Amino acid sequence: xxxxxxxxxxxxxxxxxxxxxxxxxxxxxxxxxxxxxxxxxxxxxxxxxxxxxxxxxxxxxxxxxxxxxxxxxxxxxxxxxxxxxxxxxxxxxxxxxxxxxxxxxxxxxxxxxxxxxxxxxxxxxxxxxxxxxxxxxxxxxxxxxxxxxxxxxxxxxxxxxxxxxxxxxxxxxxxxxxxxxxxxxxxxxxxxxxxxxxxxxxxxxxxxxxxxxxxxxxxxxxxxxxxxxxxxxxxxxxxxxxxxxxxxxxxxxxxxxxxxxxxxxxxxxxxxxxxxxxxxxxxxxxxxxxxxxxxxxxxxxxxxxxxxxxxxxxxxxxxxxxxxxxxxxxxx
Amino acid sequence: xxxxxxxxxxxxxxxxxxxxxxxxxxxxxxxxxxxxxxxxxxxxxxxxxxxxxxxxxxxxxxxxxxxxxxxxxxxxxxxxxxxxxxxxxxxxxxxxxxxxxxxxxxxxxxxxxxxxxxxxxxxxxxxxxxxxxxxxxxxxxxxxxxxxxxxxxxxxxxxxxxxxxxxxxxxxxxxxxxxxxxxxxxxxxxxxxxxxxxxxxxxxxxxxxxxxxxxxxxxxxxxxxxxxxxxxxxxxxxxxxxxxxxxxxxxxxxxxxxxxxxxxxxxxxxxxxxxxxxxxxxxxxxxxxxx
Amino acid sequence: xxxxxxxxxxxxxxxxxxxxxxxxxxxxxxxxxxxxxxxxxxxxxxxxxxxxxxxxxxxxxxxxxxxxxxxxxxxxxxxxxxxxxxxxxxxxxxxxxxxxxxxxxxxxxxxxxxxxxxxxxxxxxxxxxxxxxxxxxxxxxxxxxxxxxxxxxxxxxxxxxxxxxxxxxxxxxxxxxxxxxxxxxxxxxxxxxxxxxxxxxxxxxxxxxxxxxxxxxxxxxxxxxxxxxxxxxxxxxxxxxxxxxxxxxxx
Numbered sequence: 001x002x003x004x005x006x007x008x009x010x011x012x013x014x015x016x017x018x019x020x021x022x023x024x025x026x027x028x029x030x031x032x033x034x035x036x037x038x039x040x041x042x043x044x045x046x047x048x049x050x051x052x053x054x055x056x057x058x059x060x061x062x063x064x065x066x067x068x069x070x071x072x073x074x075x076x077x078x079x080x081x082x083x084x085x086x087x088x089x090x091x092x093x094x095x096x097x098x099x100x101x102x103x104x105x106x107x108x109x110x111x112x113x114x115x116x117x118x119x120x121x122x123x124x125x126x127x128x129x130x131x132x133x134x135x136x137x138x139x140x141x142x143x144x145x146x147x148x149x150x151x152x153x154x155x156x157x158x159x160x161x162x163x164x165x166x167x168x169x170x171x172x173x174x175x176x177x178x179x180x181x182x183x184x185x186x187x188x189x190x191x192x193x194x195x196x197x198x199x200x201x202x203x204x205x206x207x208x209x210x211x212x213x214x215x216x217x218x219x220x221x222x223x224x225x226x227x228x229x230x231x232x233x234x235x236x237x238x239x240x241x242x243x244x245x246x247x248x249x250x251x252x253x254x255x256x257x258x259x260x261x262x263x264x265x266x267x268x269x270x271x272x273x274x275x276x277x278x279x280x281x282x283x284x285x286x287x288x289x290x291x292x293x294x295x296x297x298x299x300x301x302x303x304x305x306x307x308x309x310x311x312x313x314x315x316x317x318x319x320x321x322x323x324x325x326x327x328x329x330x331x332x
Numbered sequence: 333x334x335x336x337x338x339x340x341x342x343x344x345x346x347x348x349x350x351x352x353x354x355x356x357x358x359x360x361x362x363x364x365x366x367x368x369x370x371x372x373x374x375x376x377x378x379x380x381x382x383x384x385x386x387x388x389x390x391x392x393x394x395x396x397x398x399x400x401x402x403x404x405x406x407x408x409x410x411x412x413x414x415x416x417x418x419x420x421x422x423x424x425x426x427x428x429x430x431x432x433x434x435x436x437x438x439x440x441x442x443x444x445x446x447x448x449x450x451x452x453x454x455x456x457x458x459x460x461x462x463x464x465x466x467x468x469x470x471x472x473x474x475x476x477x478x479x480x481x482x483x484x485x486x487x488x489x490x491x492x493x494x495x496x497x498x499x500x501x502x503x504x505x506x507x508x509x510x511x512x513x514x515x516x517x518x519x520x521x522x523x524x525x526x527x528x529x530x531x532x533x534x535x536x537x538x539x540x541x542x543x544x545x546x547x548x549x550x551x552x553x554x555x556x557x558x559x560x561x562x563x564x565x566x567x568x569x570x571x572x573x574x575x576x577x578x579x580x581x582x583x584x585x586x587x588x589x590x591x592x593x594x595x596x597x598x599x600x601x602x603x604x605x606x607x608x609x610x611x612x613x614x615x616x617x618x619x620x621x622x623x
Numbered sequence: 624x625x626x627x628x629x630x631x632x633x634x635x636x637x638x639x640x641x642x643x644x645x646x647x648x649x650x651x652x653x654x655x656x657x658x659x660x661x662x663x664x665x666x667x668x669x670x671x672x673x674x675x676x677x678x679x680x681x682x683x684x685x686x687x688x689x690x691x692x693x694x695x696x697x698x699x700x701x702x703x704x705x706x707x708x709x710x711x712x713x714x715x716x717x718x719x720x721x722x723x724x725x726x727x728x729x730x731x732x733x734x735x736x737x738x739x740x741x742x743x744x745x746x747x748x749x750x751x752x753x754x755x756x757x758x759x760x761x762x763x764x765x766x767x768x769x770x771x772x773x774x775x776x777x778x779x780x781x782x783x784x785x786x787x788x789x790x791x792x793x794x795x796x797x798x799x800x801x802x803x804x805x806x807x808x809x810x811x812x813x814x815x816x817x818x819x820x821x822x823x824x825x826x827x828x829x830x831x832x833x834x835x836x837x838x839x840x841x842x843x844x845x846x847x848x849x850x851x852x853x854x855x856x857x858x859x860x861x862x863x864x865x866x867x868x869x870x871x872x873x874x
Binding site: 056060062110113114116117118120121124125126128129253254257260264294299300303304307308311 | 361367369420423424427429430431433434435437438439440441442444445446448449557561564565568572605608612
């Protein structure tokens with residue numbers, strides 16, 4: 001695509017993104033505290049899903065162990081509170097990203113040697129090791145009780161926690177998360193449209209040929225793995241103050257399944273799919289939990305149905321429909 | 333001397349159950365090139381059904397007949413497999429393999445909650461059977477009779493499965509399909525049927541594994557994923573798709589686990605992964621990989 | 624003068640000696656055809672030289688330097704590129720991106736994570752120029768998976784060419800296309816290759832193509848070199864005619 005053509009095709013996408021952003025900015029004014037916090041969770045999960053999809057959608061690697069990086073982000077924050085008594089959210093964000101990135105860098109060395117199912121189960125196995133540590137080293141991690149995290153100070157202590165915790169989360173913290181969500185989305189957009197991003201897609205499509213045009217496949221996969229882990233770690237760090245507590249549950253495998261779910265629900269062949277999926281999942285879960293304790297069953301059934309009938313996911317299917325509407329008679 | 337023998341028997345006991353789970357996983361992969369993420373949960377399903385059936389029959393049947401009731405668990409898992417392959421996996425064979433993995437992952441989510449829905453959050457037990465066999469003393473050790481029975485079942489299953497795959501007509505079709513699906517199809521083998529049979533057989537083995545351990549370990553939520561991960565370690569060491577590999581891998585993991593429980597309980601899992609990682613570095617396709 | 628030389632190159636697969644003690648040389652600037660029946664070892668030889676497989680024995684020299692132990696990437700940087708017999712493209716990427724990515728990789732620009740690929744005018748211009756040379760300019764925005772077989776063959780060569788190699792291996796550039804399409808493909812490929820002074824080795828089964836386009840022919844049989852000569856010499860070589868070409872050798 002020529003630069004001019006690229007600008008032309010990106011324009012409607014950017015316009016749509018701007019509209020959605022205006023809507024997100026208005027959320028705390030339009031909706032209740034509870035609903036704002038629900039959206040806030042959705043934004044946090046969307047960051048994790050974006051990171052995850054760099055591997056699945058763009059590099060062709062199916063990880064079943066991203067709970068490790070989300071959990072690492074969360075536990076890094078919780079441990080800094082416990083042992084260092086830090087309170088600055090900026091410090092938490094940086095530490096969470098670095099902590100998760102470091103673990104991803106280590107696990108990645110082993111995982112990127114393999115693809116397909118071997119990659120999938122290695123990631124799952126390593127995340128289970130981390131989970132068993134979070135559970136067994138209870139004198140450090142609090143075991144099943146987890147670790148509490150008070151609301152932090154935002155923007156270099158310019159904004160301190162308000163009297164009412166819910167008020168704080170639904171306004172100040174919501175906007176804090178929104179800003180980081182927009183930044184993370186912009187950075188990921190840049191990464192997947194960079195020459196590096198093209199190299200990842202080449203690896204996804206054809207590993208052998210990628211090697212034969214001079215892309216060092218394993219090294220690029222490793223970098224993608226670390227970036228993916230760091231994004232998911234950022235989500236984990238942002239999630240802790242929202243939840244107020246971190247337990248080994250977020251390192252356990254069903255949480256990895258949840259991240260896979262976001263991306264499959266939204267569609268992993270599009271850039272926006274993971275974001276749509278994370279937000280949609282968040283609503284699905286909020287209401288499914290309200291109706292039944294067997295929400296994992298409900299979600300599992302939805303998941304299976306999507307894999308069977310909507311392989312492009314919500315965003316991919318919508319994109320396909322839009323394209324067909326714009327061009328009613330497709331050229332053959 | 334007696335503790336050494338006990339340790340060896342414990343290792344063989346682990347190895348037996350691991351072989352039952354891992355051989356099914358490996359068989360399905362060998363034939364269909366699918367790793368069934370829900371395999372561990374079919375093992376758990378077999379355990380739950382067996383415990384439930386034994387619980388129902390315990391008051392009316394003589395204890396020796398309960399061994400036959402255990403088989404209900406294995407058959408139930410096989411039935412689930414026979415149902416799942418044609419309905420949920422077959423439509424995906426033409427798609428990129430991510431979708432097959434995702435599908436089995438969805439089944440993993442569903443099965444986990446189905447078991448919670450049907451049998452509740454509390455463990456089920458079938459200890460009537462293990463109690464009935466009591467302990468047996470020989471060569472200076474006293475060892476639970478039921479554990480010896482499990483070892484025997486593992487050995488019989490290994491020999492039986494080997495004979496089945498290498499000596500029967502069906503085994504020939506299985507191996508032909510696994511080596512070249514198109515060629516097998518061109519030679520008149522009904523690949524669709526082989527697939528559903530292989531998948532069912534794989535699930536039967538998983539269910540049998542679950543049914544056979546339930547009198548000792550009980551059926552608990554989360555047992556499926558633990559089993560899946562251990563079975564994966566086994567097949568990584570032995571070579572995915574190889575029956576001999578599953579047997580040798582199960583023995584290695586069985587012995588390491590016994591040592592681990594005695595000497596390094598906290599890092600037992602980590603040591604197993606270390607072994608798997610070393611094998612992967614030295615022989616990326618496992619010890620018994622086919623070229 | 625030799626550009627590439629192999630000495631005693633061997634590779635066995637189980638009991639099969641796919642390449643057996645082969646001394647193969649390529650001279651600068653020539654368009655060489657590698658012929659032989661299926662299983663003669665042509666593709667294995669190319670796989671060894673391009674670095675896909677490691678040889679069991681022997682060495683490979685490029686411009687007098689030993690490249691036997693070099694990785695694929697190092698060989699590409701040295702100037703050896705290849706296309707593939709079964710078309711090997713990035714099917715979900717656009718035709719343009721297939722070539723652009725290759726240029727990015729060659730320029731070591733794929734290391735940059737934080738720059739928009741489409742804004743790189745130098746790479747875009749070069750990729751567009753390459754597509755124009757191969758007659759694929761109108762297909763630039765299509766997904767590579769949506770091209771016709773003939774176009775895919777051309778794109779496969781274009782991708783290898785975008786690496787600006789000095790020695791280019793083409794593994795059956797016209798296999799799988801109709802007889803009618805073969806000449807146009809070979810015309811484009813030879814004109815691009817000759818105009819840039821690139822040395823090319825082409826594996827080919829179609830003897831019309833071989834005799835029309837090549838300067839020199841090397842015939843392989845059962846892993847060894849059977850004959851080596853100009854098209855005229857090969858045509859007159861009874862051994863080659865009987866083992867490989869059969870009775871349909873064109874006059």
